[in-house]
Amino acid sequence: MSKTVEIRWHGRGGQGAKTAALLLADVAFKTGKYVQGFPEYGPERMGAPITAYNRISDQPLTVHSNIYEPDYVVVVDETLLESIDVTNGLKADGAIIINSQRPKEELLPLLNGYQGGVYVLDAREISIRALGKNFPNSPMLAATVAVSGVMGREDFLGEMRQSFQHKFAKKPEVIDGNMMALELAFNQVGC
Amino acid sequence: MAIRERLSGNEAVAYAIKQINPDVMPAFPITPSTEIPQYVANYIANGEIDTEFIHVESEHSAMSATLGASAAGARALTATSSCGMALMWEELYVAASDRLPIVLALVNRALTGPININADHSDSMGARDSGWIQIYAESNQEVYDNFLQAFPIAEHKDVMLPVMICQDGFITSHGVENILLVEDDKVKEFVGEYEPEHYLLHPTEKMAVGPYAVSNYYMETKRAQRQAMLNAKQVILDMAAKFEQMTGRKYGFFEEYRMEDAEYAIVIIGSAAGTCKAAIEEIRATTGKKVGLLKIRVFRPFPEEEIAQALSHVKAVAIMDRSEMFAGSCGPLGAEVRAALFQAKSQAEVVNYFYGLGGRDITVQDFMQVYDNLENIANTHVVTGMYDYIGLRER
Numbered sequence: 001m002s003k004t005v006e007i008r009w010h011g012r013g014g015q016g017a018k019t020a021a022l023l024l025a026d027v028a029f030k031t032g033k034y035v036q037g038f039p040e041y042g043p044e045r046m047g048a049p050i051t052a053y054n055r056i057s058d059q060p061l062t063v064h065s066n067i068y069e070p071d072y073v074v075v076v077d078e079t080l081l082e083s084i085d086v087t088n089g090l091k092a093d094g095a096i097i098i099n100s101q102r103p104k105e106e107l108l109p110l111l112n113g114y115q116g117g118v119y120v121l122d123a124r125e126i127s128i129r130a131l132g133k134n135f136p137n138s139p140m141l142a143a144t145v146a147v148s149g150v151m152g153r154e155d156f157l158g159e160m161r162q163s164f165q166h167k168f169a170k171k172p173e174v175i176d177g178n179m180m181a182l183e184l185a186f187n188q189v190g191c
Numbered sequence: 192m193a194i195r196e197r198l199s200g201n202e203a204v205a206y207a208i209k210q211i212n213p214d215v216m217p218a219f220p221i222t223p224s225t226e227i228p229q230y231v232a233n234y235i236a237n238g239e240i241d242t243e244f245i246h247v248e249s250e251h252s253a254m255s256a257t258l259g260a261s262a263a264g265a266r267a268l269t270a271t272s273s274c275g276m277a278l279m280w281e282e283l284y285v286a287a288s289d290r291l292p293i294v295l296a297l298v299n300r301a302l303t304g305p306i307n308i309n310a311d312h313s314d315s316m317g318a319r320d321s322g323w324i325q326i327y328a329e330s331n332q333e334v335y336d337n338f339l340q341a342f343p344i345a346e347h348k349d350v351m352l353p354v355m356i357c358q359d360g361f362i363t364s365h366g367v368e369n370i371l372l373v374e375d376d377k378v379k380e381f382v383g384e385y386e387p388e389h390y391l392l393h394p395t396e397k398m399a400v401g402p403y404a405v406s407n408y409y410m411e412t413k414r415a416q417r418q419a420m421l422n423a424k425q426v427i428l429d430m431a432a433k434f435e436q437m438t439g440r441k442y443g444f445f446e447e448y449r450m451e452d453a454e455y456a457i458v459i460i461g462s463a464a465g466t467c468k469a470a471i472e473e474i475r476a477t478t479g480k481k482v483g484l485l486k487i488r489v490f491r492p493f494p495e496e497e498i499a500q501a502l503s504h505v506k507a508v509a510i511m512d513r514s515e516m517f518a519g520s521c522g523p524l525g526a527e528v529r530a531a532l533f534q535a536k537s538q539a540e541v542v543n544y545f546y547g548l549g550g551r552d553i554t555v556q557d558f559m560q561v562y563d564n565l566e567n568i569a570n571t572h573v574v575t576g577m578y579d580y581i582g583l584r585e586r
Contacts, residue, residue: 025367029197038366062465065554
C-alpha cells in the first residue's frame with residue numbers, strides 16, 4: 001500500500017459509524033500505519049445523518065480537510081441511500097459497502113450510476129447471529145477491511161481479538177461472539 | 192524511546208496534564224468545555240495523579256478558582272472552549288495583570304451566533320489583548336508538545352504570565368492521529384517543580400494579589416506586563432531548544448515550510464497548515480513553482496520582526512484568518528502581519544483571506560487556488576481589495 005487510502009462513513013447518530021471509524025484507525029495504527037479517524041459534526045442528535053472519515057497511509061498524514069474523493073464509502077444505514085448522495089466523489093476504481101438485507105440489484109438504482117465495486121452485507125443478521133443483538137458497526141468494520149485491503153485478514157483478526165480482550169476484560173464471554181461477527185462479515189463479503 | 196501512540200487532541204492534552212500532575216485543576220466539566228477535564232478527572236479518580244479537581248458552577252468560577260490557586264502558590268490550570276472562554280473574560284485580564292503563571296488548554300471554536308460549535312479562532316483572537324501568551328498547534332503532536340512547554344515558559348522568573356495552549360476544535364481535538372509521547376520521567380525533569388518566589392501561603396512574606404491600583408500605578412503595571420511579554424520571546428526559544436534536545440522535534444515562533452526559495456507564501460495558524468503543506472508538495476512536484484508556508488505558532492508575543500525577515504524575499508503573501516474582527520481592512524492575523532511588513536518596508540504584494548469560519552472546510556485545492564492568486568497578483572501588481580474570502584458561497 002503505497003498511497004493513502006481514504007474512507008468515508010455514512011451512518012446515523014447513535015449507530016456507531018464514528019466508533020467504527022475510530023476502531024479502524026486503531027487497528028490500522030497497530031499494524032504500523034499512519035492513521036486519521038475523525039467525525040464531521042453537525043447538530044448532534046440521535047438518528048441524524050453523520051459522516052466520519054479515515055485516512056490510512058504508510059507516510060505521515062498532514063491534510064486536515066474532510067474527504068471528498070474517497071477510495072471507499074461505507075453506508076451503515078441503508079435508509080441514507082434515499083436522502084444522501086453517498087457515491088458523491090467516490091473513485092470509480094474504489095468500492096461502496098452497504099449494510100442491507102436487500103439484494104444488490106435493488107440497491108444499484110440508488111447509487112447514481114456508480115460503476116465501481118458494490119458490496120452488500122447483512123450486518124444486522126450477522127450481528128444478531130453472532131451476538132444476539134444488532135450492533136452493525138463491527139461487521140461493517142470487518143467488511144471495510146476485507147474490501148479495502150488496508151491490512152491482511154489475520155493481522156486484522158489478531159489485533160481485534162487483543163482489542164476485545166482489553167475492552168471486554170470484565171465480560172470475556174462476549175469476545176468470541178464479537179470475533180465471530182468479524183469473521184462472518186469477512187467471509188460474507190467474499191474478498 | 193518515545194512512545195508511539197494514537198490519540199485525539201483532547202486525549203493528548205489530558206495525557207500531558209497527567210504527566211505534569213499539576214496541583215489544582217478547577218473546571219466546569221460540561222459543554223462548552225472539552226473532554227479534557229473529563230479525562231483528567233478519570234486519571235484522578237483512578238489514583239494515577241493527585242491533582243485537586245475543583246468542580247465549579249461556571250467558567251467564570253473556573254478561571255477565578257484557578258487564579259486563587261495560582262496566587263496561593265499552586266501550579267494551576269483549566270480547560271475550556273468557545274463561549275466558555277468568553278465567560279472567563281474578566282478573569283483572563285486578572286490572571287495576566289496579577290502575573291499568575293496559569294495554563295489554559297483552549298480548544299478553538301466559534302463564538303455564537305449563529306450557534307456553531309466548530310473550529311474557528313474567534314475565541315482566542317478575541318482574547319489576544321488580554322495579556323496571555325498564545326501558542327497554537329497544527330496537529331495533535333504539536334498541541335501535546337506545546338503543552339509540555341507551557342509551564343516552564345509561564346513560570347520562568349522573567350515571564351510570570353499565563354499561557355494559552357490552543358488547538359483547532361474537532362479537527363484536532365476530536366480527530367485521532369499518530370503521536371509520539373515523551374516518557375513520564377523525562378516530562379517530569381523537563382517541566383520541573385514549581386517553586387514560586389512570591390505567593391499568598393508563604394509562611395513569612397506578606398503580600399496582596401490584585402489590589403486596586405490608582406492611575407498613579409496602573410500604567411507602570413501595564414508597562415511591566417509588556418516587558419514580561421517581550422522577555423517571553425527568549426524564554427519561548429530557550430524552552431523550544433531544550434525540548435528539541437529531549438525529543439528532536441524543533442519549534443520556534445513559527446514554522447517555515449519550503450520557504451528557503453519561496454516566491455509565494457501563505458501565512459496561517461493551526462490545523463489548516465497541514466493541508467497547505469500537501470498543496471505545496473503537489474505544486475512543487477507538478478509545476479516547480481516556488482511556494483512556501485509560514486505557520487504561526489506563537490501569536491502572543493507577536494514575533495513581528497522575525498516574520499518580516501522570514502517573508503523578506505517573497506513576491507506575494509496571502510495571510511489567512513480563521514476569525515472575523517469586522518475591521519475595514521482585514522482579520523487579526525492580517526492586521527499584524529501587514530503592520531510587520533509595512534514597518535520592515537517590504538515590497539511584497541499582500542492579500543488577506545478569511546477562511547474556515549465556523550468550521551467551513553478548507554481543502555488542498557483551495558490552497559492551490561490561493562497560490563494561483565498570489566502568482567497572478569505578483570505578475571499584475573493588482574490587489575483588488577484589502578481582504579477576500581476562500582470558500583464563501585455566492586448565495
